[in-house]
Amino acid sequence: MKGKNNSYDTLVEAMEALKKQGYKHNFRISDKGLMVEGKEKKFDAIDVELHEFHRFEGNTNPADMSIVFAVQTSSGEKGIVVDSYGVYGSEVTSKFMNKVAQKQFDTHR
Numbered sequence: 782m783k784g785k786n787n788s789y790d791t792l793v794e795a796m797e798a799l800k801k802q803g804y805k806h807n808f809r810i811s812d813k814g815l816m817v818e819g820k821e822k823k824f825d826a827i828d829v830e831l832h833e834f835h836r837f838e839g840n841t842n843p844a845d846m847s848i849v850f851a852v853q854t855s856s857g858e859k860g861i862v863v864d865s866y867g868v869y870g871s872e873v874t875s876k877f878m879n880k881v882a883q884k885q886f887d888t889h890r
Contacts, residue, residue: 792835792847792849795835796849796861796863799851802851804851804860804861805859805860806818807860807861807863808822808861808862810864810874815877816829816854818860826877826880826881827855829855829881830852831851832851832852832859832884833851834885837849846865847865848863849863850878852881862874
């Protein structure tokens, strides 16, 4: 079943479900504004599609917020990007994700 944005209760639950859907790579956004995995894989925003995102607040501290993005590269690699959300979120990650193709509402993926 295809997930919907914000459809999980915990970050761990979302990450496990997304992994079962094939989002197996753990990407991050570098200081240079590229999505990377290790030293070998580097992607510009034009090479990435956003399929889903899920936001979470900490149970004990509402300021402890995170977001997980389910993405796919132009070469077909599916993975996730995890970041803090809100005041503590990465500006670099936010700028990058605003540039990627927004496919989270596309029913023909």
